[in-house]
Structures are given as structure tokens and as C-alpha cells.
Amino acid sequence: MPDRSSIYLDWNATTPPHPDVLAAMHQAAAQAWANPASVHGPGRRARAWIERAREAVAALVGFDPRDVTLTSGGTEANNLALEHAFPPGTPGALVVSRIEHPSVVRAAEALAARGVHVAWVTPEPSGRVAPARFAEALDLATTTAPVRLVALQAVNHETGVIQPVTEVAQLAHARGARLLVDAIQAVGRLSRSTWEGADLVTVAAHKIRGPKGIGALVTRPGIQVRPILRGGAQERGLRPGTQDPMAAAGFAVAAERAEGAPARYAELASLREHLEGQLIRLGHEAGIALQQNGTDPRAPHVTNFSWPGWRGDELCAALDLEGVAVSSGSACSAGTAEPSPVLTAMVGPERATSAVRISLGEETTLDQIDEALRCWSRVVVRARPLR
Template sequence: MRVVYLDWNATTPPHPDVVAAMVEAATSSWGNPASVHGPGRRARSRVEDAREAVAALVGFDPRDVVLTSGGTEANNLALHHAFASAGGAPSQPALVVGRIEHPSVVRFAEHLAARGVLVAWVDPEPSGRISPEAVAEAMDRAVASGASVRLVALQAVNHETGVIQPVAAVAALCRSRGALLHVDAVQAVGKLPRATLEGADLVSVAAHKIRGPKGIGALLTAPSVRLSRLLYGGSQERGLRPGTQDPVAAAGFAVAAERARHTPARYAELALLRDRLQAELVRLGHEAGAEPLPNGAAERAPHVTNLSFPGWRGEELCAALDLERVAVSSGSACSAGTAEPSPVLAAMVGEARALAAVRLSLGEETTTDDVDEALARFARVLGRTRPAS
């Protein structure tokens, strides 16, 4: 049987044009981008092409793009910069962030809390949405404690549920209160219009989520933002990300970012296919003895659905589907291998439902035949595996 790949949120298959660009760069542009001779200049041009393509994708200036190893490093750098020093402020610095953010944000926030930063956590609505009112309440809570809110962190699209967060409204709130807004846009770019990110001061992206290579991403900043380094070494990336850049990965990132400017329309077309997949899975689950519960009732990106199957464990259902050559996941790829329930879903709907969850995410190459085949294989799994009593 062929594999039906429904895990595009975990990673996307590299596009053939991306692979071709990387193969060509590996032959022609293998030099050190910091070298001033011809091979170095050719390599440097690949790096700068990537910087310009990513800037055009998000709507920032190329001079404000720092290339990183991926979304995790970009998120870490974004949070680090606001709390690298006391900055002369007499009050305790504060970060406002939700528990449903990506682990690279949540774990760094916990690290900052251990360093003395006041972290005001924001609870999501059961729908999976972080409301602007809840962000405002968290900011008020921090100020009432004598702290000064320096940064608010908010995903554009949740990595597990696909719920779209109110970036523009939270950005307006941050502007009115003198705080910066960092937006993890890893799951948004290439899927939603660029206007989804309007008002963000810092934005993280990752190449492998947009048909590019793994191991490269970027943090984009407003011109007024002055980043502080996490790493120490050479002067690459203005000293913010020392280490020799990879021109081969950069070549792939450039092509992927250019393509991603035109793919939101294709993703919008997936909404009907996603809705049909979800409706049929609910029907199949009901026939098999349990009514699947959709997770994320708020507005979602058009390609993601997340369902809890009462009586099943999500990772066991995923393993059974893998034997049927259907690729789905039970949580964030960054949390794979842990026995803990998804912290995103636990915060939204409780641990029991989180343990029973399966995420399915479509992509630009997903077809009606893929969905039909996945449903047939899902039916086989549910038909021979009864939920625990």
C-alpha cells in the first residue's frame, strides 16, 4: 500500500524545485559565505537570496531577517532578547504567554521564570482561542504585581489544533501598553494570508513547514527591535547567530519561501476536504462505539483537524494507522516519545481527552483520493479495535 501522508503540520515533503535548487547549490555554491573570494561570494549570494525571499514572504525588510537553525531557535532568540538585561527599568520584567504555545516558547518561558522574570500565563478558551481580553487581564495582573510587561508571545496558528489566534487585536493591545508582540508564525506562513501577522514586532518561521529543508529558519523583527545574542562566536548574522551559514539549505529556503507566497490560495481550497474528513471520522467513530470529539471549535487554518476518540489512546491509534500506512500524529512532533498528554489539549479540554487525541493535517498535494483511502483504512482500524470500557 502507498503511504497516505496526513501529517503536514509535523513537516512537509521538500518540493522538487527546492531539492533541485539545493543540489545545484551544493555543486556551485559550497564555499564559506564569510569568505571574500569568488566561491565565498557565490555562497553568500545564496544566503542573501534566502533573506530576501523570507522578508518578502512575511512583509519585513531583508535587513531585519536573522537566519536560524529553525523555528525553535528563532522562538528562543525572540524571547531571550527582551529579558537579556534589566535595561535600567526599576520594575521586574514580565512576559505574557499562553500555555498552548509551542514547546520552544513554553519551555523558554519557564526558563525565564526561573531567572526571575514574572511570567503571566494566559489560559485558552475551550475553543482553543486565546482571547485579547485574557491577554489584557494577564497584563493587568503583571502590572498589579509591580512588573513591567516587555513582551507578549502569541502563535498565529496553533500547531496541534490549527486554531487561528487574534494577532491583530493583541498587537493593538500591545501597542497601547508599550509592549512588544512576538508571533510564532511557523504554522501560518504559506497557509494563511500575510495579513494574519499584521502588527507583530517579531515573527518566527521554519523552512521545513513550507516544503523547504530542515535545519534552517528565521526570526524577523521590526526595525526598532534590537536583538541580544544567545550564542557567542563570529560575526555571522550581525553576531546574533554566529557560525558558518549553510548556503545549500539557504538555497532551498529561498525557493520554499518564494513558493509559499502563492500557496495560501491552495490551502484555502482544502477546507472542504478537511471538513469532509472530519465529518466522516466522526461517523466512523460513532459506528465503532465512541463519538469522536473535535478539538478546536474556534476558526481554524483550513488544513487541520484534531479529534479525541474516547476509550482509545491517541498514540495507539496512530500506531495502528501507521500499520495501515496512514501517517498522522497524536500531538506535537517536538513532544513525541513522551507519555504525557498534549499540554495544549490538556489546557483546553482536560487530560483525559488530550490522551485520546489524534491530529490530521492536510497539505497542498493532498487529494480527494488520499482522503477516501485514509477513511477506508481508518474504518479497518476502528472496526477491529474497540475502545476500552
């Protein structure tokens, strides 16, 4: 079935693979298809791509290649990071907010089910999790069990709000806890200062123009990660299973070119401002008072509005018929009837139900934005909001 969406404004869900990434993967498929664990020549050629990916990710994040564990993606990386702090039978506490990605929230709930004390931090309506709230949660959790880990994403995946990682890192370290930073929406879009102070950082290739199916957990030296899978000795035994040199080739090139991407993303701020201003005008003309979700400083390419009287998923479907791809929440939560847990925690279920996220990317143009606005206008003019 052909793709009806010609204007892609959902770069937070995934990014189109860059041509250089596809070229590297094609080269690896032809020349480096062997098992990277094999010691013969074909195996060594395959292994070279694995190590190039490891080195590129380390350089991008600002850590050492020896502390990069390649995974199947961001979800596995976040699960590995959370599991490392809580060996079975060892008391401990985790401090985390409700606006984290599902791969963190669901893993935290699983830890709670097996006896880990989980302290949930409530976000502000602005979309930011205040350091003072983390301090309160840390001190309260300590009365129950030693806090072993704090989790805080660098940039929220639905609102783009930048979180106070450095301040929370100081709070966690002062109490002897480590900080996990899900930097999947920040790496390649903002500077390293966005995750400064993290002890563990997670990355996903497909958010930086790379392939799906590969990501990384990066740690400070000396942190002992425990495997959640059992098998061979790949990735120092932390992630057993035969590595894919084609995916690694794509990840390597994507990570290398992502070092210069924050400057490209910074240029999107003016496009976003134009989009937001026109959407507010369009809503006013249609009698809809838009509500912005995420009012604290944001990454320059993301905006999120609630459209009172509409269901966000139905508005997205109507726009898709016009050839515009946007989303009503995290792609990892799509397909459910429930409103976004992130926005529900921030502003309540009613606004969450009517929310639409728009995320721009390196290839987004002003002409595309203006055409998307024309499509949006046709939708809201011809269709009565669903009340």
C-alpha cells in the same frame, strides 16, 4: 527500513521538500559550497544564496530583508525572540499562553526560573486565547513588573485554531509591550493579515516545503536582538556560526513559492470537511462519540478529534500499520507519555490523551482521504478501544 506510510496526513509536523527546493539545494551543493563569509569568488557565490533566502523570507513575511536573522530553525528563532526582551538583571514581565509551541513555553519557563515574571493566559475550550484574557493578564502583570513582551502564535500547531493576533497586538502596544508571533504554522498557508501587528515573527523552512535545519527571526526596524550564542560575526553577530548555503538555497525557493501557497491551502477546506464528516459517521457506527478539539475558526487543512476509549498514540500506531501517517500531538512533544499540554490546557488531560491530529497539504487528494478513511474503518472495527 522501508516507510510503511503511503498516505501522509501529518503536514503540520513537517512538509515534503518540493522538487524545486531539492533542485536548488543540489545546485548550491555543486556550485556554492564555499564559506559564505569568504570574500573570494566561491565565497561570494555561496553568500548570494544566503542573501536570496533573506530577501525571500522578508518578502513572504512583509518585513525588510535587513531585519531577517537566519537561524537553525523555528525553535532557535523563538528562543532568540524571547531572550531579546529580558537582559539579565533587568526586571520585566512576559505574557504568554499555555497553548504555545514547546520552544516558547519551555523558554518562558526558563525565563521564569531566572526571575522574569511570567503571566500565563488560559485558553478557551474552543482553542482560542481571548483578547480579554490577555488584557487582564497584562494589567495584572504590570503591577509586578513592566511587561516587555507578549507572545502569541498565529495558528495553533495542534488544532489549527487561528489566534487573535491583531487584537492582542493593539493591547500590547497600548501598554508599551512588544508582540512576538510564532507564525510557523501560518506562513505560506494563510495571508499576512494573520500576523499583522507583530513586532517579531518566526518562520521555519520545513513547514513550507523547504529543508530542515534553517529558519528565521524577522523583526520590526530598530529592535535590538541579543545573541544567545557566542562566536563570529555571521548574521550581524546575532547568530554566529558558518551559514549553510545549501539550506539557504532551499529556504529561498521554498519562501518564494510559498507566497502563492495560501490559495492552494484554501482549496483543502472542502477536503477537510469531507474527512471530518466521514470520521464522525465512522465513529458513530463504531459507538464512539468523537469530540472535536478546536472549534473556533481554523486554518483550512487541520483537524483534531478525541476518540474516547482510545489512546491517541496507540490509534496513530494502528493507522501507521495500515499505511496512514497522522499524529497524536506536536512532533516536538512526541516520545513522552504525557498528554498534549495544548489540549490539556484547553479541554483537560482525558480528552488530550485520546486526541489525534490530521493535517493535510498541497499534495493531499480526495482519493487519499477516502483510502485513509477505509484504513481508519478497518482499525476501529477490528480492534476494541483500549479502555
